Amino acid sequence: MTTEAVQTGSGPLAVGEPRFFNRELSWLSFNQRVLAEAGNPDYPVLERLRFLSISGSNLDEFLMVRVAGLAGQVRRKIEETSIDGLTPSQQLAAIREAVTAIELGQQAAWEVLQGQLAECGITIVGEGKRRDHGHARWLKDYFLEHIMPVITPQAIDPAHPFPFVANQGMGILFALNRVADGEELMEMVLIPSALPRFIRLPGEEAAYISVEDIICQNAEVLFPGFRALGHGVFRVLRDSDIELEEDAEDLVRYYRTAIQRRRRGLVIMLHLQGDFDPAAEALLRNQLGLDKAIVIKTDGLIGFSGLSKIVDEDRPELKFEPYSSRYPERVLEHDGDCFASIREKDIVVHHPYESFEVVVDFLRQAASDPDVVAIKQTLYRAGNQSSVIAALIAAAEAGKSVTAVVELKARFDEEQNLFWASQLERAGVQVIYGFVDWKTHAKVSMVVRRENGAYRTYCHFGTGNYHPITARIYTDLSFFTADPKFGRDAGKLFNFITGYVEPQKLEMLAISPIFLRERLYDCIDREIANAQAGKAAAIWAKLNSLTDSKLINRLYDASQAGVKITLVVRGICCLRPGILGLSENITVKSIIGRFLEHSRIWVFGNGADLPNRRAQVFITSADGMSRNLDRRVELLVPIRNRTVHDQVLSQVMLANLLDTEQSWLLAPDGSWRRMEKGETPFNLHRYFMTNPSLSGRGAALTSGRKVPKLALRRGNV
Structure with a gap:
């Protein structure tokens, strides 16, 4: 099995051009790759919908933690710059633009997927969409029996305090006109999290409706004696990070109270759906205290993570073929x-x-x-x-x-x-x-x-x-x-x-935050020395994220010495590959597919081309991030057993490098492009689903079906 990994090179850095990519924008690029899978024609339609849902839940967490942290820095007037030289305010501005682009991409993907789902007999009913008479009757009964008892309309006026909207909470603002005297008023309905986001209508053909659409369609039932003039659906995300106080005397008690505080964190994002009444929008903005918050308006869906309910529809032919794990x-x-x-x-x-x-x-x-x-x-x-x-x-x-x-x-x-x-x-x-x-x-x-x-x-x-x-x-x-x-x-x-x-005198393990960084540096430096001595020098690594500037600089040093480096980084990557005089010997790829690539592996050539029997191979719990290397207890585990060494290096790691069907390449300017599948496409997930591992096979390794041997075409990776 062979393939090619082509890295487009770039000239040297211009004066003042950063050596690193921005961490937050790199994460948003990762979520764009996740979102792109929602349009992947190689996937069944419900799996594409799953990727759209994942992109929504990913974005929610990013906003609640990373953006919340930056907004907090701006409020506290902290001007510490990121590794690419941006202030918190500059990062927030760039993030707002990128988040808006992702949201537009999600709406576009949802529009396409609704049509594809409908072709497969799964429809989404709602405002402006046809419903038969039986559905209308059932929906009204469902509203009366299952929704109306648990929602609480609240008038928005001086006599009623503005209700608290919980993190990830959704609500609807109604503009009403009282029939008796023509007086106009505003009412808010908060949607309890206990209610399902999408409700399946009865019948063999799958039809779903969102809970907010059912409530809006029954406004006259909810507000007898009033005429609905309009409504707007909104969703709120709040700061959900927990900052540990250094003088916390009781961790358990501290976290119990901190979890409660998190539910009432500052608003980070307000999502508005529909033709929102200007007065209602102004009220929301004022009452929610939108300091540094992102506000997005859309005519489409809000809260894409809720689509996971539809993904659960029992249509196996519209999902990946079921897979049962093998027992060693x-x-x-x-x-x-x-x-x-x-x-x-x-x-x-x-x-x-x-x-x-x-x-x-x-x-x-x-x-x-x-x-x-x-x-x-x-x-x-x-x-x-x-x-x-x-x-x-x-x-x-x-x-x-x-x-x-x-x-x-x-x-x-x-x-x-x-x-x-x-x-x-x-x-x-x-x-x-x-x-x-x-x-x-x-x-x-x-x-x-x-x-x-x-x-x-x-x-x-x-x-x-x-x-x-x-x-x-x-x-x-x-x-x-x-x-x-x-x-x-x-x-x-x-x-x-x-x-x-x-610990003193460890024999095998390296532990962070005390030894792990140094062990990695020693291995990188040994490859640099090999390159300088004219020997073969190579590094392969598989990580979820690579953001630590010191580690990246060490890899830059290795590249400049002539070490050939190939990195498989699923998510955030702040390293700029392919820059002349800095990183021209570094290739970075990302794999997004059926399974989430999570294992972390380091491989060092040890004086010979990779793969080879003398290579140093490690598995680890740590990513290439400052928090993992300096502020967490992590392990770097050497693999010495011959069969296990072969499995991790020449099977697991090599298959990641060979994959073309699910891989993206990082360009020097920070953009990502899908790899060409090539004449002999290779999908590492399919390979491992259909081929047994090496070290877990026991006697079957010699007597049973042979595992196809993977191989590189020298000089292509």
């Missing part, structure tokens, strides 16, 4: 005994192609195994229904010593993690909340087992969270080992988190 054959060869299979040889499990259930089984077996004496576990995000939590509780109830490091600072999962922490503590688990200033983002399980009169430590290191739902759609790596060196290092890691005992 090596574990099955040992009758499902995780410890026996790991004890035989290191293993890496590639999610979602291989089941996350093996990670859960590892913990379940530890909980029920009489020889297991202790379990230690980090938990960043565990989901709403967590089998991992259940296994830890079962272990504690079985008398094991169980320690769980629960990260309260996992954004938007704080409330769920507080709940899990209380459940774990109730079962007798020792719950630790880690560092006040640093998030514990490393993904580690450590099981201590009594064997032959001694103790043996089994470890799991992951690039993704212990979250059973995201493990079905995020590509991640789970590395299992019983190597004593890893076990000793894992023990030091937990002592660092629970007792602040800084």
Whole structure:
């Protein structure tokens, strides 16, 4: 299998031209790539709708966190510039323009998708769209029975205080005329979050209507004795970031109150739908206190994240073909005994192609195994229904010593993690909340087992969270080992988190914020030295984001020394590739497809062209961001076992470089373009869905069907 990755080069930087792309604008470019998949003709129509919905939820989070932070800097008159030299005010201005462009793109995509859905028998009914008599009767009954009892109209006048509009809250302002005396007044109806955004009408043919359309169509029922002159739908986003106070004495209590404060944060965005009455709009602007907020008006849909309800329509022919994860054959060869299979040889499990259930089984077996004496576990995000939590509780109830490091600072999962922490503590688990200033983002399980009169430590290191739902759609790596060196290092890691005992003389792992950056620098510098000595020098890396200016500058140094660098960066990338005299040896690509690329990998050539058996290969929980390298507890895990090394380097990493069907290339000016599929198109997701992994195959590797070998055409990547 071969392909070409063509990087368009550029001349040297002009005087004053920034060495980096802006972080926020790069993220918005990423969301544009997500939105572009809503128009991808290779995808079934409900999958295209899913991408439109994802682009909406992505944008909501960006506004509630990143834009809120910039607006706060402007209000506090903080003039600190970004790595590309822009002030917070300048960034906000550029963001407003980019957000408006994305919103227009979302409306255009929605318009096209409605037509495509209708051709497939899925219609969206609403204002100005035909409905049969049966639907009209049903809709009125539905409004009376399911909506009217839970909504509360409120007059907007001096006698009634302006109601509070919650974060991500939607409402409708009605301009009314009282029939009896002709008096005009304004009423607001806030739409409770408990109501479904889209309601499916009865019948075999799928027809949906938005909750706001049902309310607007029943204005006369809601306001008897009044005539509706007009209405306008609006949606509000608020500042949702939680800033940790350094002197917080009780993290649990602090986060419980902070979550409540978040729901009442300053308004960051006001979205207006329809021909909004000028007086009503002025009232909203005044009452919501729109300081530095973005205001967008549209005649189309607002709140695209709500489209996920329609994506759930039971039409399998309009979605990707269902995929069932494989269970690692090596574990099955040992009758499902995780410890026996790991004890035989290191293993890496590639999610979602291989089941996350093996990670859960590892913990379940530890909980029920009489020889297991202790379990230690980090938990960043565990989901709403967590089998991992259940296994830890079962272990504690079985008398094991169980320690769980629960990260309260996992954004938007704080409330769920507080709940899990209380459940774990109730079962007798020792719950630790880690560092006040640093998030514990490393993904580690450590099981201590009594064997032959001694103790043996089994470890799991992951690039993704212990979250059973995201493990079905995020590509991640789970590395299992019983190597004593890893076990000793894992023990030091937990002592660092629970007792602040800084680890000394680590044998395998590199831990941030104390060693990880330096380990990466050492590896990059070794490639620079190889290039300067006339040897082959190459770096491959796969990350979610690359924003740290120091790390980027180190990669620039490597490029200038002649090191060939290929980066797969799914989301934000502040590095400018292809600039003469700066980064002409760096290629950057992004992959957006059926699964969300989430695994993080670093590969260093070590004196030979890549891929090669001597290459240094690492998996990591850390992205190339300052927060990961300096303000989080992260792990960099070396891969030494020959079979696992081959899988991560010559299968997982190489397939990412070879992909042409889902890949985009970053140009020196910051624009992204889709890669040409070429004469032999390659889709890495399809490859892994149809081909087994290497290290998890066990005896099947030699006796079963061969895994197609991937290869590069030298000089093309």
